[in-house]
Amino acid sequence: MNRFAAIVGIGQTEFSKNSGRSELQLAAEAARAALADAGIDPADVDGMITFTLDPSDEIGLGRCLGVRDLGWTARIPGGGAASAATLHQAAAAVLGGAAEVVLIWRAMNERSAYRFGQPMVPPSGGVVNVAGNGTGSLLWCMPFGAQTPASWEALGAQRYMQAYGVTSRDLGRVSVVQRKHAATNPAAWFYGKPITLEEHQQSRWIIEPVLRLLDCCQESDGGVALVVTSLERARDLKSKPVRIAASAQSIPGEVEVISNYYHGDLTVMPEARGTARRLYQRSGLTPRDMQLAMLYDAFTPQVFKQLEGFGFCAQGEAKDFVQGGNIEVGGLLPVNTNGGLIGEAYIHGMNNITEAVRQLRGTAANQVARAQHALVASGMGGAILSNSLSPA
Secondary structure, rough: OOOOOEEEEEEEEOOEOOOOHHHHHOOOOOOOOHHHHOOOOHHHEEEEEEEEOOOOHHHHHHHEEEEEEEEOOEEEEOHHHHHHHHHHHHHHHHHHHOOEEEEEEEEEEOOOOOOOOOOOOOOOOOOOOOOOOOOOHHHOOOOHOOOOOOHHHHHHHHHHHHOOOOOHHHHHHHEEEEEEHHHHHOOOOOOOOOOOOHHHHHHEEOOOOEEEEHEEOOOOOEEEEEEEEEHHHHOOOOOOOEEEEEEEEOOOOOOOOOOOOOOOOOOOOOHHHHHHHHHHHHHOOOHHHHOOEEOOOHHHHHHHHHHOOOOOOOOOHHOOOOHHOOOOOEEEEEEOOOOOOHOOOOOOOOOHHHHHHHHOOOOOOOOOOOOEEEEEEEOOOEEEOOOOOOHH
16 A cells, blocks of 8 residues: 555543433534544544444534535444444545545443343334344344343353363453553543452353353443544644554454354354454554554453454463463553453443554553554454554
8 A cells, every 4th residue: 555544633531321411412522522632623524434323423413513514424334343444444435535534433322321231222213232124133133032242242152162161260361451451541430440350250140151240341421533534644733643554344254243153163253364364464564563452342252252363372272362461561462451341431442442542652541662553453343553654
């Protein structure tokens, strides 16, 4: 690639369990903060992208911000899998000439207004976790009691755990590390609240014998936004840009977004493998070139499968990799240094991307020394971010 896109602005609200304001207001607050961080006038925004699940529409948000002429919009399906995929789509729009300044946002009152951990109808309509067109795979799950993300994750993860001797204590080590990171991150909901492995083991079962309460991400209120533009324009803006060295998506056949127990080998995450292959080919980088990884952690088993799928350890070795202290700050590959979705907040993975930007700018609460390249991944999407403005 002779041209690159870059993240030039990040913004977020506080993370809470009851924001006390609308999701549109959360989106506007996060977006204004991101544009201010970039030093870009809202009138210059000509592209916008979010999740299909986000209830704030482009026209309404644009009116709130003062967007003058919106020339490109997109929405990404797939729940949390959409988070890193938004970067891929935004970069493609900028490099393809469809837009010059793309605003990405995600805002939700996912704790106070509705709860993704339960099958219910949110205020915006539709049934959470059920495909609305009547043909989704989840309609084969709901009548038989598999009605929540935790139940779908447990069905897929149990085979992996059996194959490689992974125990609840092994999974708990991920939660302990991420709560450790959250405890020293003032923006995290669990700031100042680390846990021990024994506390993890004493937390109640959600889906026995796989997921305990502390294996699960939070339900949070809040908003996150990012601004993407060309690297050429980024050089002259207010804040240090972070180059998108490569971005990718992968949606293999016979794979579902979270009820992912239809494909042939449940011990692997094929979408992570497909994303990884494209990222490393497009960037010329390898897993050894990453100084940190921000991995989608709705549930602890997903961290194990992504560590293996993105090539940071061999198949079946994630439990040993984690036990060896490698995913802590100061370890071989610090993971989710903000506390992740388990420790900081669950804004559908978007807050993991803003943390990667802070790390590469050198402004993170739990700063990784000499951070140059960061992987951000959400299973079906991913990006390699770099603090170097040159591909050399």
